[in-house]
Amino acid sequence: MSKTAVTGSLLSLEIDRAAVGTLCRQLLEQLRAAIDSGRLPAGSRLPSTRVVADELGVSRNTVIQAFDALSAEGYLESRVGAGTFVADQRRLAPSSVAAGPQPAAAGRAYPFRSLSRRGRSLVASSTDEFAERPRSFMPDVPDLREFPIKTWLRLLGETSGRLTGEILADTSNAGYEPLRRALAQHLSASRGMCCDYRQVIITTGSQQSLDLTCRMLVDPGDPVWLEEPGYLGARSVIRANGGVVCPVPVDDEGICVEGAEVTHPVPSLIYVSPARQYPLGMTLSVPRREALLRYARASGAWVIEDDYDYEFRYQGHSPQAVHGMDKDSRTIHIGTFSKILLPSFRLGYMVVPPDLSEAFGKARAIVDRHASLIEQMVLSEFMHRGLLVSHIRRMRGLYRARQLHLIAGLQSLLGQALPLAGTDTGMHLTLPLAPEAGDVALTRRAAQLGITLRPLTPYYATRQRRQGLLLGFAAFNNSELDLGLQKLAPMKADLARLLQRQP
Structure with a gap:
């Protein structure tokens, strides 16, 4: 009868007492095979001989003998006071060990395997054009150093002490009720939206909100209007x-x-x-908002209002959200906290029409039940104590100062007549270029200089594309912006020439 064990290193071993050969030999061969195949990579710490013996139901001497034999072959090494580890197999002669693990799918054909049509569409729609690491001028990144981490950790400690089984059991699929109430109050005050907390659904961010909306309201082949140029993430989800x-x-x-x-x-x-068109930065005018709602009413279309970057407005006042102007309840309002707090902070929200709230809540449960409860609880406290509004106000002032510093630096580098777009709001500037500019090539050249500029043309779905560059400023202090401008200096002549040709 065989006995299977999962050791402390999460490696499955199986001993068959009816098999021919000693138990030591079985253990030795299985460990050797695990190392050769890469299931136990170099540096892995093995559990103690006592633990292995207890889990497999064999004597400790049997395990010691197997370990000693593998150590003699160079597979294992002992470190005094630390334990037994898998040795680096590259040090072994080619004849004594396999060349190393190979990818499971390398050179192998699997019959009867294919993705569904939806799966193929999902893969084809993915976007990975902008996977750069944060460095000078990278757009859409907040200053992580300014996040109030000490306050957040203090609230985390206070909140975790109140986390009970009853709270875990009673949390709605639509999210933690105190957070939904806080959001409804916040949006009513800051965005002119008269919404009930039952309309608020907590998600993991704008992407999930978009995906859930499309699942609920779009059938295959349905037309969906999208701004041109527009947000790549929305295009992919649609x-x-x-x-x-x-x-x-x-x-x-x-x-x-x-x-x-x-x-x-x-x-x-x-x-x-x-609130802030992405990526160009203009605000939808009131007449255009009214025209949008008139058309939605007449055609029966739904409106997805992505409230991107509304918090960071530097001139004038924020107009009322489209959701707040909609008397026919045809607007789904979505937002996220990733730009206000941290990109890794995976909490967002959507506000749906009252008659759809129950259906969206049930669908939310199927997608992934609900977002992290402890993070929802901490954010709820953060909002109820007025800390979120205070943080937004502080970051708005900080980002505005950095924006002005970058504009002055660009004017000094390229000349005063800069055709900048998107200066009233947001976390990046858009620098329009002449039609022959080649913005993708310019961003590649900038990358070689150690800075991240983002091209405008990929945001267009059609072939009629405007050239331009996106420059972020929010994540960088004045010294870092100055350093980025110094790195940009070798491109000064080309950029100035292209700007001068811009009508």
């Missing part, structure tokens, strides 16, 4: 859910819905970022 992206141009007042009425099919959804 396509992954079977929607057909219909790009709608934007101008200085935002999305041009009235023109699209003539040229585009009637959509199931219209995705907009009214």
